[in-house]
Amino acid sequence: MSNPSRPPYSGTQRKLVLAFDVGTTFSGISYSILDPGQVPEIRGVTRYPAQEHVGGDSKIPTIIYYDRQGAVRAVGAEAMRDGIEEQAEDEEWVKAEWQVAQHVSNFGFYSRFKLHLRPKSKSAGHVRETIPPLPEGKTAIQIFADFLRYLHQCAKAYIEETHANGPALWKGLEAQTYFVLTHPNGWEGAQQSLMRKAAAATGLIPDTPQGQARLSFVTEGEASLHFCIQSGLTSEAMKSGKGIMIVDAGGGTIDISTYKQTSAEVKSFEEIAAPQCHFQGSIFVTRKAEEFLETFLKGSRFVDDIPLIKKCFDKTTKLRFRKEDEAQYIKFGTLKDRDPKLNIRSGQLKLLGTDVASFFEPSVKCIIESIEQQCAASKTPIASVFLVGGFAASEWLFKQIKEAFSEKGLDVSRPDSHVNKAVADGAVSFYIDHFVAARVSKVAYGIDIHTNYQPTSPEHRLRAHTVFENDDGQIEIPGLFSTILSKDTTVSETTEFKRSYYLVAASPTDPILRLLSILIKCYKGSAKAQKFFVDTEPDDAFSTLCHVRADTSQLHISPRKSGKGRARHYRVDFDVILSFGLTELTAQIAWKENGVEKRSPAEIVYDLD
Known part of the structure; x- marks a missing residue:
């Protein structure tokens, strides 16, 4: 993705x-080689091992096969080649992928491994009900790390093969390689922490502060915005001064983000x-189609064909379906397969x-309601909605969303090509252009507190x-x-949110004063007060975000008089400071010593349970 309006790279070192x-x-x-003084160009990796259409597809299936010893045997397009299922069955491999499947053969598990990293929220209850287990002996972090390692190998091979003096180029940039990982809008610090562990486990980055600084995250919604901007899709919408909405309809999640342009000169x-x-x-x-088939074909001789019928539905019917008054035909068998009672x-x-149409209904309803909620929450009128992501290729989905808002003056459109590379390209643009x-x-x-x-x-x-x-004595x-x-x-990237607190103890050496450990929580309820009692809200309105720890062992603490005849007490006053302007949480504890803030x-320790 070349953009003539992008300024030359201002750094002093190639990366x-x-x-x-x-x-x-x-x-x-996707990737970009940044050369000082040169305008960066974003490229996609379009060649992978065992890929059928070399150069024509920029994505591979998110699938990994393991043998019984836990070694990786096939990944991506390699795991889809002809004869792989027979080999997997003969050698008793296990399979980790995203697809929902209830009909699991004796050679493998179907495990949407990335969804095992998801936040454990009540709204995702239907995910918990359908998500299969991970392969035995494997954690989500380990599988994610194996897949990242494979992607890194693919990037290395592609760059070495397509660029002049490729091997030397790659070797010279290894220590100056910066990684961007994308994730759904709803993922937060805990999920990013797991992804960091996976990246370090692969050796992509050293597990040091310097190494961690070479890894950043961007939400799929924000990455899609960057893609739309760089593709020129937002230009007309922005002329009106109104907002735009990005609906990234993917395989697992629907991510919805809404923006307005604050500066045309610098594209902010x-x-x-x-x-x-x-x-x-x-x-x-x-999954809805599969549930229907399980009921419809129950007790028939075709029940064992459900996995194949579902696969055919997924590849053809789901994409081309566009009219609910037209019957749909799924070709799965031979001329001998016949049962008029079952159509x-x-x-x-x-x-x-x-x-x-009923299979699509929950997703369609979810998107329509979310768009309406975004419009209601925004003080800036929304002019356009851009539907991107692999699910955006569905004719029925696009038609339903467009019709729902045609009379409300909201324009719904989708890129006519390359929707499957929007997030990867946009993630590189996020690193380079930083529009938001x-x-x-x-x-x-x-945080939880007590008060007088x-x-x-x-x-x-x-x-x-x-x-x-x-x-x-209080x-x-x-x-x-x-x-x-x-x-x-x-929240801008430089904004800090600070609130003051204190802790007291009978001794200056009490651990609660010498190693501050503050539990930070998320609150998803509707209460607006700055301070309120926790028991007025449902339990699931709160969740643990992280612990913030700070070493105050060297702080001089003077004794204070206590009331009601008590002995002296010791008190540490401190501020908890949060910054959410970037896509990752940063937190600090600050205190004053001799009038100077320190x-x-x-240390941020996420709650990963």
Whole structure:
């Protein structure tokens, strides 16, 4: 992707940027070699081992085969070549992939391994119900690492083979290779931490602060925005001064992001609504079809053909279906396969168009409702919606979304080509061009606290049985949530959100004063108050984000007088500082010593359970 309006690379050192888009069903690689003073060009890897259409496809299936000893035997297009299933069965390989499957043969598991990294939210309950187990002895991190290693090998082979003096070029850039990994809009710090572990396990980067600095993340929605900008798709929409919406319809997730342009001169954008992520991608349409087939063909001689029928539906019917008043035919057998009662003739299964439409209904409804919610949340009117991603190729999906908003003045369009490389190319553009300067927080962030008991407060009196006396003699009441960053807040990359707290103890050597450990939580509810009681909200409104730790062992702590005849106590005042302007959380603990603010390099430990 060459862009003449992109300025020359201003760095002083040559580097390679590699973006890996590990998708639900397919994965891709894009890259750019940055030469000082030269305009960067984004390229895609279009040649992979065992790929049928060399040079014509920029993605490979997200599949890995393992043998019984846990060694990788086939990946990507290699895992789809003719005869692979027979070899896998003979040698008892196991298979890790994204596809939903209930009919599992004795040689393999169907495991959508990346979805095992997903946030464990209530809204993704249907994912938990259908997601198969991982291959025995393998963790999601290990499988993800193996797939990243394979993508890295493919990138190496492609660059060495297509560039002049390729092997020397690759070797010279190895220490200056920067990686960008994409992930769904709904993934946060915990999932990024797992992906970091996988990247370090592969040897892509050293597991050091310097090595970790060579790895960055971008949401699929923001990567798609960068692709649309660089492809010129947003130019007309931006002339009106209105906002644009990116609907990245992929295999597993639907990622929806909304932006407006804040500066035409430097192409600066900001989010104008909190991005959304829903597990309603194309694999769930296939799953609905499979459920229908299991019921429809139950007890018939064709029940064993369901995996094949589902595969044929996935490759043809799902993409070309466009009218619910037209019957759909799935070719799966021979002329001898016939059962008029089941609408099977000459090896073809006839499905009513209304039945096929019902398979799409949850995904269509989800997208329409999400677009409406984004429009309602944005203070800037939305002019255009861009439908990208592999699922965008569905004629029925595009038709339904376009018709739903045609009378509301909202233009819905999709790129006519290369939708499958939007995220990978956009991820490289994110690194180079960095168009988005401000984002909107999806949830609120804060910590649990206790506060002074106020006997005149009805809320406090209701919880009077929980009060306790602190080491400073104060009567305290626990169970409150203190918000540091509110939901739907626009955050620039330089914005810090700070709130002050303190801890007290009877001894200056008490561990709670010498190694501060603060548990930061996400709040997904609707309460707007800066401080409120946790028990007024449902349990699933809160989730643990991370622990922030800081070493204050060298801080001088003076004794303070305690009330009510108590001995002296010791107190540490500190600030918790959050920064969400980038695509990753950064957090610090700060305190003042002799009137000067000091900050500890905070350790962030994500809750990965």
